[in-house]
Amino acid sequence: MNNISVLDCTLRDGGYVNDWRFGENVIEDILHKLCRTNVDILEIGFLRNEPYNPNRVVFPSMEQVQKLSGKLKRKGSRPKLAVMAEIAHPIPLDMIEPSEMNDIDIIRVIVWKSKHINGKTVDALQDSYAYCKEIVKKGYQLCIQPNRTDQYSDTEFEDMVKMFRELSPMAIYVVDSWGTMYSNQVLHYMDLADNILEKNISIGFHGHNNMMQVFGTAEKIVERGYDRNIILDASVYGIGRGAGNLNLELITKYLNEIHGSQYLIDPILEIYDDYLRDLRKKYVWGSSMPFTVSAAYGANPNYASYFAQVLSVVQMKKAFQSMTEYDKVLYTSELAQRYQKEIV
Secondary structure (H helix, E strand, C coil): CCCEEEEECHHHHHHHHCCCECCHHHHHHHHHHHHHCCCCEEEEEEECCCCCCCCECEECCHHHHHHHHCCCCCECCECEEEEEEECCCCCCHHHCCCHHHCCCCEEEEEECCEEEECCEEEECHHHHHHHHHHHHHCCCEEEEEECCHHHCCHHHHHHHHHHHHCCCCCEEEEECCCCCCCHHHHHHHHHHHHHHCCCCCEEEEECECCCCCHHHHHHHHHHHCCCCCEEEEEEHHHCCCCCCECEHHHHHHHHHHHCCCCCCCHHHHHHHHHHHHHHHHHCCCCCCHHHHHHHHCCCCHHHHHHHHHHCCHHHHHHHHHHCCHHHHHCCCHHHHHHHHHHHC
């Protein structure tokens, strides 16, 4: 039977709904509770070059991460601890200490296929590779998170996987950034990676629930029976950007029953009772018609958040139909207002 690991991204991806401002004591308590669940990997937050605030899970250096991670009580080396970096806003490498100086096991890096400079689209993977290579040199396990995996052709995806394979990463992911991918598309990319990667390299799946498919897709990944470790990202109550993520309480219960895993559910429910129940009254995440429509037309979910305040769903559909592919990707409030005015 293949091994399935669960990575919790409650604080890191969930932070999109509240600017990562959970509060210092809440952050610590959520992390302590998540350690009790027996999840395999616990993602603490973002590495970003921003001023440090202990009430947020955004860290400008590994020194601040260590102040938090050093307080956690782990069972040996479980869960492994991770943070996320992103090529679009890279933290300077000199702010990332060698791994032996802190408790962090894994750095996940969001890599971009291309970037836009002066109106031109240029390759971004070479810069991503160079950045990731330095992270490996510092002794961290590396997870590659190719943003919007569905934008890659088969050949482009295979070439990307072969490129990062040279760094011997812990994992390479299929990332459904905007919740636009059907399960057969996710499995297709995972099959491509499976045919290329050595068996000691995991394949991960990070999905969003815009089209209410993420749990079903996770089930199919488990049923596929890959002969390697598979990592599934999930968050408590699905908290996350836009329509949110795979629900931690659902996937852990499923794996306990179907796969013989031994995740503890009660700490997950405690996090909901103590914090997310009230947070959900203040902030919006989860499946909704606006997020479903944005996913159906391959648009940045930030448009859905904006249009939901000013347009009907029918008008929203017309706005997405009128957008250029370039504009669908690069959301700005100015673009959203322009398309709004064209529709109304």
